[in-house]
Amino acid sequence: MEEDKASNKNIPPEETASPDDRLAAAEKQRDEYLAGWQRAKADLINYKREEMVHLAEVAQYGNEEFIRELVVVLDNFDLGLRAMEKNGGVDKGIYLIRSQIEDILKKRGLEKIELRSGDKFDPAVAEAMVEIESDKPPGTVIEVAEPGYKLHDKILRAARVIISK
Numbered sequence: 001m002e003e004d005k006a007s008n009k010n011i012p013p014e015e016t017a018s019p020d021d022r023l024a025a026a027e028k029q030r031d032e033y034l035a036g037w038q039r040a041k042a043d044l045i046n047y048k049r050e051e052m053v054h055l056a057e058v059a060q061y062g063n064e065e066f067i068r069e070l071v072v073v074l075d076n077f078d079l080g081l082r083a084m085e086k087n088g089g090v091d092k093g094i095y096l097i098r099s100q101i102e103d104i105l106k107k108r109g110l111e112k113i114e115l116r117s118g119d120k121f122d123p124a125v126a127e128a129m130v131e132i133e134s135d136k137p138p139g140t141v142i143e144v145a146e147p148g149y150k151l152h153d154k155i156l157r158a159a160r161v162i163i164s165k
Helices: 002-009 019-061 064-087 092-107
Strands: 110-113 126-132 141-146 148-151 154-157 159-164
Touching: 064 092, 064 148, 064 154, 092 110, 126 141
Parallel strands: 126 159
Antiparallel strands: 110 148, 141 159, 148 154
């Protein structure tokens, strides 16, 4: 008997176990491997989904800084047009160039925030530069000093306005 026990020490415990025990251990190991594989597969699917969302955002807002710089150029273009209008007539071609720049920016998702004198001040889309005494109700836009712009759904630049006290 001592010899049987000594010889069994060299045999792995799986081989000395009954077939039912080995089957149960194999099924348990299979279930663990399957659960791990399913988690890894779900993680990969989630990663792919997150990357697609990220790539869509990069495609949508990737040129944001470039558009922001062009908005400044557009503002300066408008200042130049106003100066030219004060000094005399302006060629229609200049207005067409400005319109082309604006159309290119619209194709890229840029929208001008529409505010007019008399609108209620909305801090989500406008920045109050000055509050002045006026006959209009408090919090009413008196003048739009600088237009605001949205890039798709994101405020690129808030409009700068003068409001009534």
